[in-house]
Structures are given as structure tokens and as C-alpha cells.
Amino acid sequence: MNSVVASITYRAMLGRKRVWLLALLPVALIAIAVLLRLIGAGHESTTVTLMETFAIGAILPLLGLIAGTGVIAPEIEDGTIIHLLSKPIPRHRIMVTKFAVAASLMVVFAGVPTFLAGYLMIGTEANVAAGFALGAAIGGIAYAAVFLLVGVLTKHAVVVGIIYALVWEGAIGGYVPGARKLSIQQWARTLADQVTTSPALKPDVALSFALPAIVIVTVVAVIWAGQRLRGLSLTGDE
Amino acid sequence: MSVIELNQVSRWYGNVVAVNDVSMTVGPGVTGLLGPNGAGKSTLLHLMAGFLSPSGGTATLDGRPIWRNHEIYRTIGLVPEREGVYGFLTGWQFVQSAARLHGLPDDAAERALDLVEMAPAKDRRIETYSKGMRQRVKVAGALVHDPQVLLLDEPFNGMDPRQRLHLMDLVKKLGAAGRTILFSSHILEEVERVAQQIEVLVAGRHAASGDYREIRRRMTDRPHQFRVRSSDDRRLAAALIADPSSGGVSLTAQGLEVRTEDFRRFTRLLPRLARDLNVHLWQVSPTDEDLESVFSYLSGRS
Numbered sequence A: 001m002n003s004v005v006a007s008i009t010y011r012a013m014l015g016r017k018r019v020w021l022l023a024l025l026p027v028a029l030i031a032i033a034v035l036l037r038l039i040g041a042g043h044e045s046t047t048v049t050l051m052e053t054f055a056i057g058a059i060l061p062l063l064g065l066i067a068g069t070g071v072i073a074p075e076i077e078d079g080t081i082i083h084l085l086s087k088p089i090p091r092h093r094i095m096v097t098k099f100a101v102a103a104s105l106m107v108v109f110a111g112v113p114t115f116l117a118g119y120l121m122i123g124t125e126a127n128v129a130a131g132f133a134l135g136a137a138i139g140g141i142a143y144a145a146v147f148l149l150v151g152v153l154t155k156h157a158v159v160v161g162i163i164y165a166l167v168w169e170g171a172i173g174g175y176v177p178g179a180r181k182l183s184i185q186q187w188a189r190t191l192a193d194q195v196t197t198s199p200a201l202k203p204d205v206a207l208s209f210a211l212p213a214i215v216i217v218t219v220v221a222v223i224w225a226g227q228r229l230r231g232l233s234l235t236g237d238e
Numbered sequence B: 001m002s003v004i005e006l007n008q009v010s011r012w013y014g015n016v017v018a019v020n021d022v023s024m025t026v027g028p029g030v031t032g033l034l035g036p037n038g039a040g041k042s043t044l045l046h047l048m049a050g051f052l053s054p055s056g057g058t059a060t061l062d063g064r065p066i067w068r069n070h071e072i073y074r075t076i077g078l079v080p081e082r083e084g085v086y087g088f089l090t091g092w093q094f095v096q097s098a099a100r101l102h103g104l105p106d107d108a109a110e111r112a113l114d115l116v117e118m119a120p121a122k123d124r125r126i127e128t129y130s131k132g133m134r135q136r137v138k139v140a141g142a143l144v145h146d147p148q149v150l151l152l153d154e155p156f157n158g159m160d161p162r163q164r165l166h167l168m169d170l171v172k173k174l175g176a177a178g179r180t181i182l183f184s185s186h187i188l189e190e191v192e193r194v195a196q197q198i199e200v201l202v203a204g205r206h207a208a209s210g211d212y213r214e215i216r217r218r219m220t221d222r223p224h225q226f227r228v229r230s231s232d233d234r235r236l237a238a239a240l241i242a243d244p245s246s247g248g249v250s251l252t253a254q255g256l257e258v259r260t261e262d263f264r265r266f267t268r269l270l271p272r273l274a275r276d277l278n279v280h281l282w283q284v285s286p287t288d289e290d291l292e293s294v295f296s297y298l299s300g301r302s
Helices: A003-014 A018-038 A044-070 A073-078 A091-122 A125-153 A157-175 A184-195 A207-230 B041-049 B070-074 B091-101 B106-115 B131-143 B161-176 B188-194 B212-220 B233-242 B263-277 B291-301
Strands: B004-013 B016-026 B029-034 B056-061 B076-079 B149-152 B180-185 B197-202 B205-211 B224-230 B246-252 B255-260 B281-286
Touching: A003 A018, A003 A044, A003 A091, A003 B091, A018 A044, A018 A091, A044 A073, A044 A091, A044 A125, A044 A157, A044 A184, A073 A125, A091 A125, A091 A207, A125 A157, A125 A184, A125 A207, A184 A207, B004 B041, B016 B041, B016 B056, B016 B197, B029 B041, B029 B161, B029 B188, B041 B149, B041 B180, B070 B076, B076 B131, B091 B106, B091 B131, B106 B131, B131 B149, B131 B161, B149 B161, B161 B180, B161 B188, B180 B188, B188 B212, B197 B212, B205 B212, B224 B233, B224 B263, B233 B246, B233 B255, B233 B263, B255 B263, B263 B281
Parallel strands: B016 B205, B029 B180, B029 B197, B076 B149, B149 B180
Antiparallel strands: B004 B016, B004 B056, B197 B205, B224 B255, B224 B281, B246 B255
8 A cells, every 4th residue: 555646546536526427326326215215115125126226236336437447547548657657666556555545435435325325215224224335335346446457458448347337247147147146246235135134135146155256356356457557568659 | 877778679569660679778978869750769768667568678777677677766767758747736746746655755856846946836736837847847756766867758848948958957967967867859959969878769770879979970971962053053063073072963944953972072062163163053952951861861871
């Protein structure tokens, strides 16, 4: 960890208008929760559905994409990363710091709003809010790690990320049961199920698989990204 | 005293060769890397700065490999050409962050900002800076740790004349103090003014090497082409062809095309002949004086 790298990264992510990119989706989630509550649809099952399809199913991968690629990909694209890389700091340390920033953003912009949305609908009933908050936070951190890696591997990180989220997690995960096992979204549901007692949530993946999988994916992605950064080639304008 | 050594370094992208079998040693003092745009100067500089791996050959700093070695940045300061600086930071925050990334106190940042005369504007955001100011703040960021080696990619681009002179002065001073400095440029005059040693790069190849007198001589001791229009082209042509300095004279509708092997001799010969023959000279213009043709001549010879 390096505090200078972290503070520059936070400023890049949260400065001025850019914070809205992160805040927009969570605000929408909370707004929908409030709306459902107001029209009297604040039941446990509705809450679980909202959490599953919107909070974890849609917002989480998108926020992971914004945070994961945002902490590094634009800097590589415009060359500002040279400022950090031309210093006597091991590059994997720069990468771990970038990951930590992205992870903290996921806790704040995915974990906390998910809890708030759930709480606004049904309070602490069946621990739905806490369960999905945990799932969103940990799942979000894994997403951030994966998209951090994608951001170092390719210039087209956002496109690759959206294709992954839509095609793999959305379509293939929906039709091919085996693919569901390899989905961060499903792992996040499994984690949520550990806390909530609501029968409306029926995870597809066992904890004995989901927990090691989420840890391994996160760690491997960050280490791999660090390796890539060590061998990052930057070219001039020529 | 630090030395960068390139040994038969090549770099290609796919099947495009950007740098081709270049060997050079860059030692203390100021070295200018001269070449036209697209000659591979930036690629070479990035190879020296550890931001590109050589496709072939080796690049070392004091005997240690440069690629994948972050420790070299204790010795190297880099001023990249791209304007990539965090626009949302102020000049002070940018240079201070450079100092802190080196583990240095804030006085290092203050000293570096003073060195480039950016102290008065240091509290403004970098995005409000002119190109020359950005350039200077980048130089300050590269100088915070007082590096033995300073690499600058087209540092004088976009600077106004006063800023340019100031930076040239600074570079010269650092070179005189025994620092190893290399900067790239496509302008011969710029390189001549600052560098003792000049390395010429053309189309990825190391075309020439020497001090500025040597490079100047090689650039003027080449066949020159002139277009001459006069009151009597035919008489002038006959007299010119009689002189050994003329390589060829042809009579065209636009005047005479003269190729000369000896530039200095020709410049004295032509006015004398015109006077003796009582021919009026209306136009004498070089047709291949642009830098590109000078470079292509140099690369053709090596």
C-alpha cells in the first residue's frame, strides 16, 4: 500500500463530476426501494427480488466495472500512469493499492446502499438487508479485482466487462446451469444467504464452493494484474 | 556518474521495426537524440526509461538491466512527451507527490519547483497551465530526487522562447555538473545549442554520432542541390560545369539545376563567376535544404 498512490486514485475517482458515475446507480437503487415502500410493496419477497435482480444482478457488476477499470485503465490510456511507474516503488504495490481503493469504493457504493435499500423496505426483517449488503460488498470486491485485471489486459476494458456481465452472467448463466457455478453474482447470493433467513432466497451454489472461489478469483486477479503492470509497455505518440 | 548502455537494441511492433540494431553509450554530459518525426526517438527513450522491453539486444544502466527493474528510478528522472499529467492536481501537489513517492520531504519539491521557476503558479491546477508550464512542472517532478540520469522526450516543444532558453540553461548546468542527460528533438539548432554529444536516429537506425561540429560537417559536406535563375543561364552553366566542385548542371525551363559536391567552394564560386561573366543572378535557392533530406542523406551513408 502506498498512501500517495491511494490519494491520487481517490481524487481521480471521486473528484468533481466523476463521483456521480459511482453514485448514480446506488441512488437509483435507494430511490426504487423508497418507491416500492411508498406504494406498499415492501414485502420480504419483493425485497429479495429487488436485491437479487437489481442490486446484485445489475448494479454490482456495473459498479465493479466502473471502480475496477476506473482506478487504473484511464491512467494507462492517457499516460498519466508514468508518474507512478517512474518511481522506485514495486509495481505490484501500486496495483495492490489501486485494488484497495476500488475495493473500498465497492463497500461504500455497493455494500452500504444495498443495506440502506433493504432496510428502507423491510427494516431488519429476516436480515435481508444485512445479508445482501455482505454479498454486495464481497461480490463487489471480487468484481473490482476482475475488472482491474481486465483494465490492465486490454484497452477495451469497458466493452469486455459489459460483454462479460451481459453474456456470461446474464445469458449463459441463465440457460446453462453449470455456468452459474462460475459466476461472481451467484457467489454473492450464496454469501447473502449465510446471513439472511428469508426463504425467498435460494442460492444455486454451495458455500463450500462459493467462498474459496471468490477468494481465489480476487487474489489471482490482483496478482496477475500486478504482474502485467510490471511488464507494461508504454509507447510514445510516434 | 551513471551510464546508459544500449547494445544492439531493436524494438518492433508486430512486423513494424521502430528501432533497429542500435548500440550507443550515454554518459555524463548532455546528449541530444536527433531525428525526424517517426524516427523512433520516443521508442528509444522509452527503452532507456524502462517503459518498453527490447525485442532484441540489451539496455542497461550502470550494468544493471533497465527493463522490469523499478530500482532504476532512484537514478533516473523521466520527462515524457505526452501531456499526461493529472490535471486535477495543482503544480505543487503534483511535484509533492513525486517527492513523496521517492520518500523525500517536501523541501525537495520546493527546490525542484524553484529550479524550473514554477513556484509562483504552483497552487493552480495543472489543467489551467499552458503547455510550457506543464512541461516545466513535469521537469520539476523528474528532478525532485536530484537524479544522476535525466531523460527528456522533446522537452522544448510548446515552450515560448524565454521558457525554452531557461530550460536549455538548466539542462546545460545539470550536464556540466556531471549528470547524464539525454533529450530528444527533431530540431538541429536546438540540439546544437545544448548538447555536446549528438546521436542521430533515422528510420529506427543509428545514422550518425559525434559532437555538433562533426554532425554539422557531415550535414554540410554532402552534395547540395540549388536552383539558379539568371540573365544568361546557358553561359553560367558552361562556366559552372568547368569547375570541379560541380557534380552536374542541367538547363530547365525554371532555370539551372546545379548539384555541387563542395558546398563551401560552390558558395564562393557562384558569385565570382556571375561577376566575371557579367551575368545577373536572379534567384539562388537550395532545393534540398529541409531536414528530412539531410537525414535521409545521413542514413543512406551509414
